[in-house]
Amino acid sequence: MDILKVLSRGIKQNKKNPLAPGASTGSTQLPSAGARTNPQFFHDDVGGTRGKKRKRRKGAQDEEEDEEENDVSDVDYFAPKPAPGTESQTPSAANLQPEPPKRKQKLLDEDDCRQIFRSHRLKLTILSGREAAEAPPAETKVVKKAKKDKEGKAAAPATTTSTAKADKKQIYPQPLNSFSELRHVYGVAPQLVDNLTRQGFRAPTEVQMGSLPLLLRPETALRKAKDMADVDAERGIDFLGVAPTGSGKTISFLIPAIDSILRRRAQGGNGAEDHVLEAVVVAPTRELASQIVNEGRKLAIGTGVRVVLMKRTLRLVAEDVEQEAQPEDEDEKEDEVSEEDNDNDNEVAASDASGEEISDAEHGGKDSAGAKPPARVDILVTTPKILLNFLGGEKTGVKKTLPSVKSLVLDEADVLLDPVFRKQTLGIWRTCSNPNLRLTCWSATMGSNIEALLSKQLEKRTNYMKTQPKPLVRLVVGLKDTAVPNVTHKLTYTATEAGKLMALRQLLHPVSSADSGPPLRPPFLVFTQTIERAQALHDELKYDIPLEAGGSMRVAVLHSSLPDSVRSKIMARFRSGEVWVLITTDVLARGVDFAGVNGVVNYDVPNSAAAYVHRAGRTGRAGREGGVAVTFYTKDDIPFVKSVANVIAMSERQAGKGALGGGGDDASSVQKWLLDALPKVAKEDKRKLKVRGMESRRSGGKATITTKSSWERRRDNNKQSAIDASKKRKQQESQQQKKRKKAGGEDDDAGDNGEWGGLDD
Numbered sequence: 209m210d211i212l213k214v215l216s217r218g219i220k221q222n223k224k225n226p227l228a229p230g231a232s233t234g235s236t237q238l239p240s241a242g243a244r245t246n247p248q249f250f251h252d253d254v255g256g257t258r259g260k261k262r263k264r265r266k267g268a269q270d271e272e273e274d275e276e277e278n279d280v281s282d283v284d285y286f287a288p289k290p291a292p293g294t295e296s297q298t299p300s301a302a303n304l305q306p307e308p309p310k311r312k313q314k315l316l317d318e319d320d321c322r323q324i325f326r327s328h329r330l331k332l333t334i335l336s337g338r339e340a341a342e343a344p345p346a347e348t349k350v351v352k353k354a355k356k357d358k359e360g361k362a363a364a365p366a367t368t369t370s371t372a373k374a375d376k377k378q379i380y381p382q383p384l385n386s387f388s389e390l391r392h393v394y395g396v397a398p399q400l401v402d403n404l405t406r407q408g409f410r411a412p413t414e415v416q417m418g419s420l421p422l423l424l425r426p427e428t429a430l431r432k433a434k435d436m437a438d439v440d441a442e443r444g445i446d447f448l449g450v451a452p453t454g455s456g457k458t459i460s461f462l463i464p465a466i467d468s469i470l471r472r473r474a475q476g477g478n479g480a481e482d483h484v485l486e487a488v489v490v491a492p493t494r495e496l497a498s499q500i501v502n503e504g505r506k507l508a509i510g511t512g513v514r515v516v517l518m519k520r521t522l523r524l525v526a527e528d529v530e531q532e533a534q535p536e537d538e539d540e541k542e543d544e545v546s547e548e549d550n551d552n553d554n555e556v557a558a559s560d561a562s563g564e565e566i567s568d569a570e571h572g573g574k575d576s577a578g579a580k581p582p583a584r585v586d587i588l589v590t591t592p593k594i595l596l597n598f599l600g601g602e603k604t605g606v607k608k609t610l611p612s613v614k615s616l617v618l619d620e621a622d623v624l625l626d627p628v629f630r631k632q633t634l635g636i637w638r639t640c641s642n643p644n645l646r647l648t649c650w651s652a653t654m655g656s657n658i659e660a661l662l663s664k665q666l667e668k669r670t671n672y673m674k675t676q677p678k679p680l681v682r683l684v685v686g687l688k689d690t691a692v693p694n695v696t697h698k699l700t701y702t703a704t705e706a707g708k709l710m711a712l713r714q715l716l717h718p719v720s721s722a723d724s725g726p727p728l729r730p731p732f733l734v735f736t737q738t739i740e741r742a743q744a745l746h747d748e749l750k751y752d753i754p755l756e757a758g759g760s761m762r763v764a765v766l767h768s769s770l771p772d773s774v775r776s777k778i779m780a781r782f783r784s785g786e787v788w789v790l791i792t793t794d795v796l797a798r799g800v801d802f803a804g805v806n807g808v809v810n811y812d813v814p815n816s817a818a819a820y821v822h823r824a825g826r827t828g829r830a831g832r833e834g835g836v837a838v839t840f841y842t843k844d845d846i847p848f849v850k851s852v853a854n855v856i857a858m859s860e861r862q863a864g865k866g867a868l869g870g871g872g873d874d875a876s877s878v879q880k881w882l883l884d885a886l887p888k889v890a891k892e893d894k895r896k897l898k899v900r901g902m903e904s905r906r907s908g909g910k911a912t913i914t915t916k917s918s919w920e921r922r923r924d925n926n927k928q929s930a931i932d933a934s935k936k937r938k939q940q941e942s943q944q945q946k947k948r949k950k951a952g953g954e955d956d957d958a959g960d961n962g963e964w965g966g967l968d969d
């Protein structure tokens with residue numbers, strides 16, 4: 209359908225046609241915002257008794273009935289709240305108590321668990337903290353020697369050999385088959401489960417299936433798992449969750465965090481009702497941090513658990529330390545990237561959003577909080593720098609610790625442990641001085657270097673704290689690092705930079721669906737490499753939407769140079785459906801959940817395969833279909849397109865589409881011959897690209913976004929120079945006239961009329 213027809217339907221709410229963007233139902237009717245048929249990505253038939261259609265267990269009927277009772281998918285979460293006093297708003301004390309199992313739940317045998325794990329492509333592996341302890345010393349020595357030989361080259365840590373061995377060791381704990389099991393098997397408080405189901409979630413996603421039992425009650429989850437004698441489940445586990453974008457990782461870490469607080473309170477004793485900072489969630493951008501706070505607050509309704517966003521003026525209960533609790537190590541020094549290197553707002557440069565720009569005016573004035581009592585916080589959500597500053601500052605070294613924190617969550621952990629954030633993140637980790645701290649890390653992409661770093665840091669911490677090692681368990685859903693399976697991908701070549709602008713306009717205003725590739729319906733996101741380019745693209749596009757359809761208010765730009773309040777407003781306008789095209793940088797590439805986003809345009813090729821995964825993953829979330837990711841590339845990008853093309857090919861293979869997925873060559877968006885022909889990129893070039901993006905797009909020259917040809921630009925430049933020269937001449941002349949007047953006796957009319965005054969502006 210011609211997008212202009214859609215756009216010109218007007219900005220008024222259209223009750224008759226809910227498909228129009230302005231319709232009252234808003235984005236919920238748009239393709240990728242459509243009905244969530246099933247939030248689970250994979251249902252392979254692996255044969256056996258379990259898998260796609262699972263045999264109904266004894267007692268399962270009761271659970272399904274429970275689920276039906278809980279099915280509140282029609283409930284508008286933001287609808288006016290019922291009057292106080294109604295049942296749902298005033299949870300009884302019993303509703304907050306962890307639930308004792310109603311009946312003896314039959315746990316599944318390990319074979320059944322294995323079938324379910326295979327069917328949903330879940331892979332749980334113990335990475336370290338188990339075999340590491342058993343590894344023969346000789347093995348460790350060999351690795352250490354190899355490390356020395358390489359003379360400081362990013363060598364594998366001492367645990368690598370054992371990690372590689374352990375990597376093959378899969379475990380099959382209990383999966384979470386339904387949310388009602390949270391109550392009946394894992395004893396989660398009914399209020400928390402109600403809050404979850406009230407959001408319309410019917411079935412757990414894969415990452416929730418695989419992670420929640422282990423994080424909530426490892427001893428129950430592992431009871432039927434064989435060969436776990438050396439794992440002390442009571443001590444808990446550290447956890448690494450790698451699952452596709454939009455697969456529900458946020459809930460996977462928030463539920464255990466809230467549950468742990470409710471359990472502590474239920475155990476009673478003095479201070480059971482107090483707010484004790486028990487969990488810290490670190491996220492790389494302010495937008496993601498506030499979104500996690502919102503999610504947390506929805507889950508914590510009626511529980512009394514306070515989920516708070518870190519601000520500069522917020523005081524926390526912390527302990528002063530004379531010296532740094534745990535010394536820094538070389539991991540924090542290596543590979544540091546200068547601030548200047550990151551001015552392109554790329555994904556690792558998201559530190560721009562570390563919350564430092566929160567203005568004093570917005571948060572009660574400078575230092576006014578100095579005298580404030582500590583805030584009542586149970587779960588703190590923060591960007592790295594702002595928390596570290598409170599704890600003593602990056603530069604000055606840590607001066608405070610947070611001993612009450614029992615759970616540290618790193619959301620988008622691969623970025624948080626990437627060189628740009630690494631020092632800050634490890635700094636925060638060190639300040640969480642509780643010996644029983646549990647670390648959980650989450651992302652859709654996780655390099656093996658990050659896993660090795662984690663294993664090494666955990667080992668170091670265990671030695672420093674003199675505690676027993678906990679197993680580091682890794683969950684991978686689908687394929688590690690690669691896929692955005694439920695999105696349609698398209699690579700579009702244009703000969704020139706100007707061609708990209710034309711191609712984008714064609715996506716906005718397709719003449720026919722044939723010439724424009726997959727239809728791209730608003731709302732959609734457009735990613736550029738730098739802030740400058742985002743701004744320039746916005747200037748070009750802001751008048752492209754007809755006035756009748758809302759005009760320039762439909763196109764907005766968001767990047768890290770904008771003040772916090774402006775960023776929040778733009779986010780709200782995009783979420784509400786007022787903004788249809790949001791032009792941005794990688795600051796919005798990670799974690800941000802816009803349920804109704806139908807498409808993503810990579811106006812500039814992303815800086816890495818991981819960046820592509822995260823950008824494309826802003827659409828097609830929670831199993832929604834219809835999301836489209838279009839990537840433009842020019843001749844200059846060709847060396848860097850291969851990694852994007854590989855991700856696309858893998859995504860299609862996972863989705864069972866295309867040549868590589870067996871669906872025929874035509875079905876694939878990346879032709880195999882192209883994939884084979886694209887040049888490989890040297891490691892060093894990849895690294896540079898990841899940090900700085902395409903050099904030529906950073907400033908001047910090709911950084912300019914415009915539809916004008918170079919001839920037109922030259923003509924305009926000449927015109928501008930003529931105008932400037934003329935102004936200068938006029939100025940000089942009037943100064944001379946003034947001087948002559950002062951000297952007296954000159955002809956006043958001369959000059960003004962006798963000479964061409966150049967172009968007027």
Ligand SMILES: Nc1ncnc2c1ncn2[C@@H]1O[C@H](COP(=O)(O)OP(=O)(O)OP(=O)(O)O)[C@@H](O)[C@H]1O
Nearest residue numbers: 247409411412413453454455456457458799801830
């Ligand atoms: N069990 C579920 N059923 C349906 N929707 C769900 C379920 N769990 C989470 N969601 C929804 O899925 C969407 C994506 O969730 P979330 O933001 O946690 O994804 P994510 O895995 O963290 O993605 P990313 O890697 O991009 O950060 C959210 O809108 C969330 O409300």
